[in-house]
Amino acid sequence: MRRPQASALHGADGSSRRKARRIAAGLPCLALFLVLAACTGTPGPPAPGTNPAAAGTPPGAAVASSAPPATESAGTAPVHAPPAVQERLELQLDTPWAAVFLPDGTAVISERGTALLKAVRDGAATTLGKVPDVAPAGEGGLLGLALSPHFEADHSLYAYTTTREDNRVVRLTVERGADGSLTLGRPQTVFTGIPKAGTHNGGRIRFGPDGFLYVGTGDAQRREQAQDPAALGGKILRLTPDGAPAPGNPFGNAVYSLGHRNVQGLAWDEAGRLWATEFGPDVDDELNLILPGANYGWPDVTGAPHRAGFEDAKVVWPSTRESSPSGLEISGGTAYLGALRGERLWTVPLKGTDAGQPVAYFTGQYGRIRDVIRAPNGSLWMLTNGKNPDFALILRIPQ
Incomplete structure (x- = not known):
């Protein structure tokens, strides 16, 4: 069942805001306060070098009640430079879905509907190859990508694909010739049997x-699958590079966590904790801290209802119009989430196992954001989705 829509949290009370103003008034540099205002959506001139299109947190966004409420209001959030x-x-992309970076900085991007892999070097895209046996339909097609951690030795690129029978993970080789050109090998099937449909295919690896x-x-x-630890739908799986269940998985099979509706983003913080983004139904998009064997509630609950036996989301967007979070990256203690329906970049400060108040940037400026990826040089790439042709934005982010 769906949980009733939660109300938004609005930060500190009036006394806290008055205290914040007194503190700001005593700062030796007024410009510091103006940077603070620009980062949190409070009216004020943007800091030098920042993007003036940055937008603050709309009323529809809320920190989940499972996490302590953010202690900073719009006038007292930590000072940092916003992404620019x-x-x-x-790049003239056709509905891109995911990207990875080769060790030399070349980006490889998947196109959902064409099943093409595009290689981006020096600001230009070329076709690396087409992944065979992909059957694009609805939200299915050529989806997530993952680079082998031993790529220099095994040259392996993994892809999540929709076929006529199922969703599956395949492995391809990417070889560089003497002239510097890249060639794509034929796929080897790694893991099969993930259920497919017109929607709710997951896809991030x-x-x-x-x-x-x-x-x-x-x-x-098939909502009932999400609560079944023996089923593959509505899960986060944990596999060896060859597709076997990873040692130590909590249920003795491939399943790592359950009770998911449609997982869209995966990323680890600096302490090695796994976080994931997930689509809600018509309410309660989520940012979750993933624990082995934990149950995230779908379809029985959504968001953070504090129901025994279920893990609460760390951040909940009660209105899916504001988010529909897809690709996820974590850098410098901040989670960066691309929003599809919300058409913006969300940033969420992370502190240990807690998440702070979300802040939005670029609202409505670039359309749907499908993926957010950190490049080897520390910049952040955002892939638009549905512009046809789509493009990539390279962002400078705080270090």
């Missing part, structure tokens, strides 16, 4: 710091 666009790459492959799946419109 450095470059826009007009990523290698964790433990060297195992994590796979986010959807319930494939």
